[in-house]
Amino acid sequence: MGARYSICMSLIDDTLREAEKEEGELLLWILVWSELAIFGALLTGFMVMSLLRPEAFAAARQHLSSGFAALNTVILLSSGWQAALAARRRTTPLLARRPLICAALLGVAFVGVKIVEYSGEIGFTGTEVALALFELYFLITGFHLLHVLFGAFILLLIAWRPSQDNIHLMTTLWHAIDLIWLVMFPIIYLA
Amino acid sequence: MNPTPRREMLFRTFFALIALAICGAAVATFAANIPGAIASVLVLAFLKARLLVLDFMAMRDRPGVLSFTLFLWAGLLLTMALARSLILPAFT
Numbered sequence: 614m615g616a617r618y619s620i621c622m623s624l625i626d627d628t629l630r631e632a633e634k635e636e637g638e639l640l641l642w643i644l645v646w647s648e649l650a651i652f653g654a655l656l657t658g659f660m661v662m663s664l665l666r667p668e669a670f671a672a673a674r675q676h677l678s679s680g681f682a683a684l685n686t687v688i689l690l691s692s693g694w695q696a697a698l699a700a701r702r703r704t705t706p707l708l709a710r711r712p713l714i715c716a717a718l719l720g721v722a723f724v725g726v727k728i729v730e731y732s733g734e735i736g737f738t739g740t741e742v743a744l745a746l747f748e749l750y751f752l753i754t755g756f757h758l759l760h761v762l763f764g765a766f767i768l769l770l771i772a773w774r775p776s777q778d779n780i781h782l783m784t785t786l787w788h789a790i791d792l793i794w795l796v797m798f799p800i801i802y803l804a
Numbered sequence: 805m806n807p808t809p810r811r812e813m814l815f816r817t818f819f820a821l822i823a824l825a826i827c828g829a830a831v832a833t834f835a836a837n838i839p840g841a842i843a844s845v846l847v848l849a850f851l852k853a854r855l856l857v858l859d860f861m862a863m864r865d866r867p868g869v870l871s872f873t874l875f876l877w878a879g880l881l882l883t884m885a886l887a888r889s890l891i892l893p894a895f896t
Contacts, residue, residue, distance in 0.1 A: 664891070694814060701810050792853055
């Protein structure tokens with residue numbers, strides 16, 4: 614009787630844990646998609662504005678530092694690689710600490726490079742013509758930068774007290790931030 | 805101790821992503837005036853996004869709908885960027 618009861622309880626526990634996991638996964642993807650939708654709308658706005666004011670955008674774009682942005686792509690890809698190493702199924706939460714810290718520090722490096730880039734670009738925002746591009750540019754890249762900064766902080770927190778679920782949640786979000794940058798980079802700087 | 809297959813795969817993906825990033829930057833810097841350069845840069849960006857989704861986000865073994873919608877998001881925005889670059893001369 615006692616054995617049957619404990620089997621039943623363990624089955625109920627497993628089912629509840631599975632349901633909680635599915636719920637967490639759904640919330641994670643709602644969060645990821647809300648980020649993608651926001652950045653999708655912002656980037657579409659940027660492209661529409663560049664069609665409406667082509668000369669202003671072409672002139673202002675000359676002052677964007679695509680070299681720094683390319684360096685930041687490499688930094689963010691390296692960070693994403695470390696986050697993916699941390700999220701491997703066979704990695705124990707404690708072993709995931711080092712790659713999580715590396716991913717966070719590379720995120721901080723991204724922020725540092727972006728601040729240096731901004732310091733060179735902010736001087737060109739004076740004219741009204743350039744302001745049209747730079748307002749959108751700072752809005753989109755600044756919003757992304759805040760995501761990177763906040764994400765790096767959360768990665769450090771998770772590295773301090775790692776758990777498999779939190780690692781999966783945060784590294785997935787981190788990759789979404791990475792994905793947004795990969796699409797944003799050519800749209801804003803190159804194409 | 806040998807590295808696990810997943811670790812090796814992630815390293816290969818990382819290496820491919822860096823190579824694609826360098827190719828994209830090189831095309832944009834040295835071949836910007838050549839026809840098709842912008843399309844090449846955008847295709848390289850899509851390939852990077854695809855690798856990131858499949859390998860870093862571990863989507864290769866998961867339902868295809870999720871990865872497909874992520875590809876769709878990236879593909880749609882990059883196609884819009886390509887269309888913009890093609891119709892931009894008409895606006896100037």
